[in-house]
Amino acid sequence: MAETVGDYLLERLRDWGVEQVFAYPGDGINGIVASFGKADNQPRFVQTRHEEMAAFSAVGYAKFSGKVGVCMATSGPGAIHLLNGLYDAKLDHVPVVAIVGQTARSAMGGSYQQEVDLQPLYKDVASEYLVEVNVAEQLPNALDRAIRTAMAKRAPTALIIPTDLQEEEYSPPKHVFKQVPSSPPSVPHPVVIPPDDELEHAADVLNAGEKVAILVGQGARNAAAEVRELAELTGAGVAKALLGKDVLPDDLPYVTGSIGLLGTRPSYELMRDCDTLLIVGSNFPYTQFLPEFGKARAVQIDIDGGMIGMRYPTEVNLVGEAKGTLRALLPMVRRKEDRAWRDKIESNVAGWWEVMEKQAMLDADPVNPMRVVWELSERIPENAIVTADSGSSTNWYARDLKFRGRMRGSLSGTLATMGPGVPYAIGAKFAAPDRPVIALVGDGAMQMNGLAELLTIRRYYQLWTDPRLVVCVFHNNDLNQVTWELRAMSGSPKFEESQALPEFSYAEFARSAGFEAVAVDSPDQLGTAWDRALAADRPALLDVRCDPEVPPIPPHATFEQMKSMTEAVLKGDPHAWHLMVQGAKTKAEELLPH
Template identity: 80%
Template sequence: MTETVGDYLVSRLRDWNVHQVFGYPGDGINGIVAALGRADNVPRFVQSRHEEMSAFEAVGYAKFAGTVGVCLATSGPGAIHLLNGLYDAKLDHVPVVAIVGQTARSAMGGSYQQEVDLQTLFKDVASEYLVEVNVAEQLPNALDRAIRTAEAERAPTALIIPADLQEEEYTPPQHEFKQVPSSRPSRVLATTVPDEDEIRRAAEVLNAGEKVAILVGQGARGAADEVRQVAELNGAGVAKALLGKDVLPDDLPWVTGAIGLLGTRPSYELMRDCDTLLIVGSNFPYTQFMPEFGQAKGIQIDIDGGMIGMRYPTEVNLVGDAAQTLRALVPMLTRKDDRSWRETVEDNVASWWETMERQSMLDAKPVNPMRVVWELSSRIPEDAIVTADSGSSTNWYARLLKMRGRMRGSLSGTLATMGPGVPYAIGAKFAHPDRPVIALVGDGSMQMNGLAELITIAKYRELWSDPRCVICVFHNNDLNQVTWELRAMGGAPKFEESQVIPDIDYASLARGLGLAAENVDTPEEIGPAWDRALSADRPVLIDVRCDPEVPPIPPHATFEQAKSAAEAVVRGDPNAWHLVVQGARTKAQEFLPGR
């Protein structure tokens, strides 16, 4: 049988060890879909309910598998739907390859059905590599470069293949002018170590510091041991950007947790009081949560020279692989005998966890959302993968979930889009079918697209050797994060027409799909619900009725934010009295004896 361009594409993906392609069919990719069928579905076609979810699933897969994710969509509307997920990959520096169909070449320029200028559409999101394949001989080099570039640049790339070409006979590139060959698929990841003199300068700054703070992001994930060594030698505390939440476990007494608006008080205090700042693999953008300019001497380590020295006025900038750079730095560091700074950091961390427990155990109407994550944190398996969505529930993930063991976690860190929590979890299950996965999702995100992807979970759950995939819905019938932003940033009361969402029974919908489900209406039910979900023989949805007036108050809330929230109450916020009382009780826990 003649090998088509579609057949060759599928074969080349196998050569690259691509095990699944997340997508949705359409006639613009019929030639590729048919080729997958002829190849006995290897790589596996994972059918989402919407192309945006395909892209999110590819992002989730890439984040947790540590290799490229691939998504597939038809021409026109299918390609358009991929964009939000691809921008999520672009902003979080995740390698994803999008393969999209296009109108037949003979119809291009004729205002044909579903004809969209895909080159223009993907020009920004796939700026590292975007190509339209118009003859078979282009394909090997184009696909190989798309994968290599995605991995090398940690970015999305896109391959456009017209529908008619997919069904043509495949002919390889020839040894002649104007044809470009390719090479054996192989992943060669370059490693970089900065100049020794620059590393010595960094060591001098760290050795001279008396109050050293370290900020780690996802770029430090492969350098956890080296970060520990530096922190021990310097007596430093370590704060984590949200994308780096799983770099170090939270049971280390000098790890202060998340930084920023969703961060912890000890991280705020670490940055407020330090005299030296080492940033490793992080592009955390909010300068106001870092030391005052001129207060601390700064060093930054990053593999990307284009992203270095742009968040804090650093004195030494080291462009290189985090682990190798830190390994070269460690022998030049001297151990600090004075541990008073480290002791202060550890005292702050211990007090913070006591505060979090008190806040989590406060009564609410009906359930305190903080307690949902607090109860999970003591039960979660040490090899679990946690995905979080964007919303007020993200606060509780950021502040309350203690990472330990081999746990992994991620979210839409930079785009902060709603909706990736459930599809990320699906991508994680395909990356690690032998590990439990937990998604922490607000009801707004669940209604946006999470409900549809429960169907995808039901469709593929038999493929996962560990059946545990737990979707926890924070059910408060409110687009809660925006409600609090309206109050705290603009002094505006809650506008119910925009903020209140329909009240539905998420657990019943899950049961209707053959999944297990838990309805949680009282705080006493939270722990047992987690216990049952984490020992279940199938995916589980936990539907927790949460109090929308438990405030996601930053531990370092400004006077202006408090003033704006008070103005919102005065201007007629619904449930104003409950809002005030709940906020006051929550904040008061920070000032009880022992703090």
């Protein structure tokens, strides 16, 4: 039997080391689906419940494996559904390749069923590389370039393959004009280091500073040891952008935790009081949480020259890979003997963790959501992977969860879309099947798409050497983050018609799907529930009834935010008294001495 274009596509993916394709079938990719059958499902076709979830799973896989994630969908609606996940990859700089079908070439331009002009549709999201393959000889070069570009640019790319071409006999490119060969699969990993004079300038700035702060993002992940060494030399505190939460563990006494609206008070004070700032691998956008303009001299290190110097008026911009650049910089940095600045940072951090514990232990109705994550922190394995969804639960992931050991974690950092928590966890399990994975998800995200993906987990969990995948649902029957944004940003009371969610038992649904399922409606049950879930021999779900009126108060609530909150209450918020009591209790633990 002759090898088809679909057959060769899978062969080339195997050559690249691709072990699974997250996908949903449709007649626009029937030729490729048939090839999976002929290839004994190698690479594995991982069937999600929706194409958007396939893209999110590919993003999660890429984030936690360091390899390219591959997703696939049919023409028309399937290709459209991939877009949100692909934009998540684009904005968080994640290598993902999308393979999408298209109507037969003979029907193109004829308003055929499911014919969508995919090139302009995908032009923005796959701007680094997008190609429609129209003859077999195109395929090797097109696929190889899509993968290489995704890895080199840390971006999504896309391949469009018409359905009739997928079933045609494959013929390789020839040694003739207008045909383009390709090299064997490989991705070079150059180490880019800035020139010595720029490194010396950066060292001069750091050496002159008396109160040094370091901000790390996901681009610093391969340079954790070097960041620690630099922090020891300079006496700096280290704050973490949300995508860089797993760069350094939180048990280091000078790590101030997350920064920004979802961040900590020690990170806010670190930036407020420093005179020198080093940014490593981060494109953190909220300048109001960085030092006042003109107050601090700043240095930035980033692999992408197009993303550097965008967020703060940096004096020295070092375009280079974080690990290599820091290694070259370290010998030029002098140790600071005066440790008063470091002592102050460590005192602030220690005090903050005490405040976090006291806030987590406050009574609520029925369960304080902060305590959900605090109890997890006490028990989480040191090799766990944590995924978080977008919503008020993200605050507790950012502030209350102590990373330690080899823990990894991520979320939709820049797009901040709802829905990736569970599919990210699925991607994480395929990336690291021997590690436990925990997904922290609000009930809004679970109702949006997380429930269906529990079926995907049930289908594939026996492939994983460690079957533990724990989904924790913050069950408060409220689209809670938006409710708080209404109150704090626009001074509007909660609008029940848009914010209230229908009541549902996530535990019962999960139990029916074969999960270990625990319903929690009392804080005293939390510890036992986490122990049970983390000891289970199969995936588990915690359905925790949380108080929606526990406020996600930022580390520095502005006067305008407090004024808007008061206006919301005065306008008749349906839970005014309870939210004021919970807010006062929570803030008091931060402000009052103990």
